[in-house]
Amino acid sequence: MRFFAGMVAAIGAACLTAGARAQDTAPASQAAAKAYVVVFDFADGADGKLGPALSDSLRLKLRRNERYEVIDRLTTQEFARPLGADADRADALKLMAEKLGANLGLYGTVRKDGAKITADVVCLDLTGPQPAQWRKTFSDDTERARGVIATAIVEAVTGGPDWKPPEYGDETEPTAKELGKPLNANGGFDAGAAGWEAPDNVGTFLVPGPPGRGTILRVRTDLERDPWLEYRKALRMGKADLSRPPQVGRDTSYDSVAALEGVHFAGEWIRATPGRRYWLTADHNGQGGAKVFVKGFKRTEHAMDGLPESSLAAMGMTPEQFANLPPEKRKELVEADAKKNPMRYVRECYRWYLNCKDAKGEWKHLAAPFPPRGGLPADVEWLQIQIYSYWPPGEYLWDNVHLYADPRQKAPLAEEKARTPHFGKTSDVVERETAQPRTGPASNPAD
Structure with a gap:
């Protein structure tokens, strides 16, 4: 204290x-x-x-x-x-x-x-x-x-x-001509799953949209949680077939997918440019609880202390078997897997999201720039778009999810840190920093 x-x-x-x-x-x-x-x-x-x-x-x-x-x-x-x-x-x-x-x-x-x-x-x-x-x-x-x-x-x-912090609507959205070509592929989903993860056909689907929209992303969050999580894990382990998805029951309670994890739908990796600002746009039709995240990632040595679950499954090895290997062998396997699957060894270091308000059955277009102040932090190496749908349980529709470089930016911008002291720091870091003597009115020698 x-x-x-x-x-x-x-x-x-x-x-x-x-x-x-x-x-x-x-x-x-x-x-x-x-x-x-x-x-x-x-x-x-x-x-x-x-x-x-x-x-x-x-x-x-x-x-x-x-x-x-x-x-x-x-x-x-x-x-x-x-x-x-x-x-x-x-x-x-x-x-x-x-x-x-x-x-x-x-x-x-x-x-x-x-x-x-x-x-x-x-x-x-x-x-x-x-x-x-x-x-x-x-x-x-x-x-x-x-x-x-x-x-x-x-x-x-x-x-x-x-x-006053920056707010949605402070900056007018550039025109389509000004924005130019998106940095992400297939934000309109008309090329199927290209540029995105494959839909699991239980919580995420690519379906024909209403007239004038082509293909859209449909997301369900009114799902029984445990069967859906088991299916998602089986997909990661290569033990499930997208063409033969299980029948997962409907659940609208506080035990549902909507109330806990929600459903993410991730795009492919995009190389980041530190100091740059971006615009994210999305068309959304849903009931309220929805966001489009842009998350930044970097490679870190902390991720090199073991094998990811999916890599262990591909090697036919259990965590116990890996742990029982000699340290030199474990290090050899990790280094080889990191070369083969480098993106499994990145960790999140930045996060921003476009908040998608209740559309009430109507399509809404949303657009905002990020970072809200300054440029992208220097340690961000990769960006990933993650469409996130959650509460209330039900159906969420998405289209035209695009990422652009800010056409108004003329030069790289320095990162602007959060104005609230200790933002993003863990309690142990805060305690170490605040334990240092402060400057200001002198201490009473009698204290």
């Missing part, structure tokens, strides 16, 4: 005396000092969940700003209970200075009246030459009221607009 050491005693005293005299003044953004932020859990006059949820939203949004180092929720809760807007200011300042080492604090009260959410918020700002504070009320009654209020509070703290 991250721990933020206390501020020196002199700073703490100044916070308590000068802070008590502070009047409503300019926003925190006018100060140039680094801000160490504590967002206390808000007191909740609603259901007991809204206050902490709003506090978490504020922590996440403020972390995206490089100027703020935000104390995590668990550390905050260890030292402080929820603070309402009418809490004693001196108590809040004391917690900030003596317990949490923070120079900017937020606390408040949230209440709900029907669809309307209202938050009374207090900000204590000790980052500038003179302490400052404000108290403001924020309210909203829309479907995303908590997010709207969190954005407004952050903008009041920073004195400027909140950072």
Whole structure:
């Protein structure tokens, strides 16, 4: 757990005396000092969940700003209970200075009246030459009221607009002439399974489409899970025949394929170009739970520690037999198989998807660029399109799934990392990184 050491005693005293005299003044953004932020859990006059949820939203949004180092929720809760807007200011300042080492604090009260959410918020700002504070009320009654209020509070703290991530529709789709030739083969399925995995004829089918569409991909997710998984494994092991698929029963329960794995349909490998942006397009007709993934892969030594299941089956060897071989022989078999089947030894290192909303029986065309910011990361060697259908159980139809190089891009772009700290990192990595001493207000030698 991250721990933020206390501020020196002199700073703490100044916070308590000068802070008590502070009047409503300019926003925190006018100060140039680094801000160490504590967002206390808000007191909740609603259901007991809204206050902490709003506090978490504020922590996440403020972390995206490089100027703020935000104390995590668990550390905050260890030292402080929820603070309402009418809490004693001196108590809040004391917690900030003596317990949490923070120079900017937020606390408040949230209440709900029907669809309307209202938050009374207090900000204590000790980052500038003179302490400052404000108290403001924020309210909203829309479907995303908590997010709207969190954005407004952050903008009041920073004195400027909140950072807004790229969204679907921000960029207009290039024309067909501008896009040119797709990078993937047979995105319209009119050449059968060319460019794609073979349909299994249980969950995936290539069928004639409606007038004007030619061949389309039909996917079923309302399947009994265990028989379907057994069939898919038999196909990987070369022990099943696509021309004689089993009869798998229909299942629309939470034990079905739709509720658990869903159905993937993968395209062939496409050589990636780091620094490039792409456009993905798709026509979709389904009930809601569907995406088209573009996944990036790279070869890694971590994949060279054993034989894939399909390679073992091709060699007529069980995992136990492989494990009992001398280390030199195992290494020899792995290296030989990696040369023969190199794509079995790549691992996913990038992921993006086109979210396909409920089409309600009508064909919808969707298109978006990726990466949303910057260019493709340098470690991505291969791309693969994976059409994914899942919940609710039923039928999903697909056509014209195409990948293009972005015709508007003039030069390679550097990768832009996620703005949220520690995004994509495992907990052990985060713990090692956050264990390092921080810069900022000095630690109290007495602590």
